Amino acid sequence: MELQSVDILKKLITYKTITPKEENIYQYIYSFFDGWEKIHFDRNETKNLFIYKKFGEGEHLCFAGHIDVVPPGDGWETDPFEPIEKDGKLFGRGTQDMKGGVAAFVSACKDLKEFNGTVSLLLTSDEEGDAYDGTIFVLEELKKMKMLPDMCVIAEPTCEEKFGDAIKVGRRGSINGYLTIEGFSGHAAYPEKCDNPLHNFGDFLASVAGLDLDNGDDFFAPSKLVVTDLRSGYEVTNLTPGSLKMMFNVRNSTNTTKEDLEKFVKTNLEKSNISKYQLELKQGSFPFVTKEGKYSKRLVETISKSIEEISGITPKRSTAGGTSDARFMGQFGIDVIEFGVINDTIHSPNERTTIKEIEDLEKVFINFLTNI
Numbered sequence: 001m002e003l004q005s006v007d008i009l010k011k012l013i014t015y016k017t018i019t020p021k022e023e024n025i026y027q028y029i030y031s032f033f034d035g036w037e038k039i040h041f042d043r044n045e046t047k048n049l050f051i052y053k054k055f056g057e058g059e060h061l062c063f064a065g066h067i068d069v070v071p072p073g074d075g076w077e078t079d080p081f082e083p084i085e086k087d088g089k090l091f092g093r094g095t096q097d098m099k100g101g102v103a104a105f106v107s108a109c110k111d112l113k114e115f116n117g118t119v120s121l122l123l124t125s126d127e128e129g130d131a132y133d134g135t136i137f138v139l140e141e142l143k144k145m146k147m148l149p150d151m152c153v154i155a156e157p158t159c160e161e162k163f164g165d166a167i168k169v170g171r172r173g174s175i176n177g178y179l180t181i182e183g184f185s186g187h188a189a190y191p192e193k194c195d196n197p198l199h200n201f202g203d204f205l206a207s208v209a210g211l212d213l214d215n216g217d218d219f220f221a222p223s224k225l226v227v228t229d230l231r232s233g234y235e236v237t238n239l240t241p242g243s244l245k246m247m248f249n250v251r252n253s254t255n256t257t258k259e260d261l262e263k264f265v266k267t268n269l270e271k272s273n274i275s276k277y278q279l280e281l282k283q284g285s286f287p288f289v290t291k292e293g294k295y296s297k298r299l300v301e302t303i304s305k306s307i308e309e310i311s312g313i314t315p316k317r318s319t320a321g322g323t324s325d326a327r328f329m330g331q332f333g334i335d336v337i338e339f340g341v342i343n344d345t346i347h348s349p350n351e352r353t354t355i356k357e358i359e360d361l362e363k364v365f366i367n368f369l370t371n372i
C-alpha cells in the first residue's frame with residue numbers, strides 16, 4: 001500500500017471550502033472509492049457525503065470528519081489555499097483542522113481489501129458553523145435506514161506537543177447561565193426607599209464564582225462555574241440600580257447535569273436572601289465519555305496500540321477542549337474516539353502541519369484497520 005495522504009492533502013487544501021461550501025471536493029474524494037456505495041445527504045446549504053463498503057458480516061466502523069474550514073483571516077505569509085511545503089512543514093488552511101486528518105483516513109481506506117465488517121466515511125461541510133445540517137443530520141438519516149455505525153474515529157487534531165501524545169475519549173458539555181436579580185431603583189440619599197440588588201450580591205457571588213460543582217474523575221476535570229459578565233446600574237453615584245444581570249458558563253462533565261447546576265445556584269441565592277430573580281440555563285452541548293459502550297474498550301485499546309507502534313508514545317486519554325462532532329456520535333450511542341495531528345495553529349494565520357505527522361497518521365489508521 002503506497003502512502004498518498006500528503007498528495008491528497010495538498011489537493012484538498014486547494015478547495016476553498018469555507019463553511020458550508022463544498023466546492024466539489026467530494027467528487028475528488030470519491031474518485032478514490034471505486035466500487036464503494038455513496039449517499040449524498042444535503043440540507044439547506046450544507047453538503048454531506050457518506051461512502052461505505054460492506055466487506056464482511058462484522059461491525060460497522062466509520063471514519064468521520066469535516067471538509068469545511070474557517071475563513072483565512074489576515075496575517076498569512078502564503079496563499080492559504082495553496083499548499084506550500086517548507087522545511088518538512090506543509091502550510092495551508094485546514095492542514096491541522098482537519099483536512100490533514102481527512103487525507104490520512106481517505107488514503108488509509110481507499111485500497112482496503114479485507115475487513116471483517118463495514119467501513120464508511122462520513123464527511124460534512126458544516127462543522128465549523130452551526131452544525132445543524134451536518135453530522136447530526138446524517139446520523140438521523142442513517143438511523144432511519146438502520147445503518148448507524150457501531151464505532152467511529154474522528155480525525156480532529158488531538159495531539160498537544162508530540163504526535164501520538166493524546167487521544168480524545170469524550171468531551172465536556174457546555175451550559176450557559178443567565179441570571180437577573182430584580183430590585184427597585186431610587187435616590188442614593190434614601191437607600192431605605194430602594195431595593196438595591198448590588199447590596200445582597202457579594203455573598204452570593206463569593207458562593208458561586210469559580211466554584212467546582214464536582215470533583216472530576218479519571219476522564220474529566222471538575223465542572224467549574226465561570227462568571228463571564230456582570231452588569232448593573234447607570235454609571236452614576238446618585239441612583240441605585242433596578243436590576244443586576246450575571247452571565248456564566250459551566251463546561252460540565254458527566255458528573256454534573258443542568259439540574260444539578262440549577263439547584264446549586266438557587267440554593268446559594270436563597271442563602272444570600274435573594275428571592276426576586278429569573279434564572280435561565282441553556283445546555284449547548286452534552287458531555288459524553290467513551291468508557292462504558294459495547295466497543296469502547298476495544299476501540300480505545302486498539303487505537304492506543306496503533307499509535308504506540310507508529311510513534312513510540314503512549315497516548316493519554318483526554319476530554320479537554322471545546323466541542324466537536326464527536327458529541328453527536330455520543331448522542332446516538334456510537335462509541336467514538338478522536339485522534340489526529342498536533343493542534344497548535346488551528347484557526348490561525350499560517351496554519352500548518354508536518355509531512356511526517358500526516359504520513360504517520362495514515363500509518364496509524366492503516367495499522368488500526370488491520371487490528372480492530
Ligand SMILES: [Zn+2]
Pocket residue numbers: 066097098127156157
Ligand atoms: Zn475541526
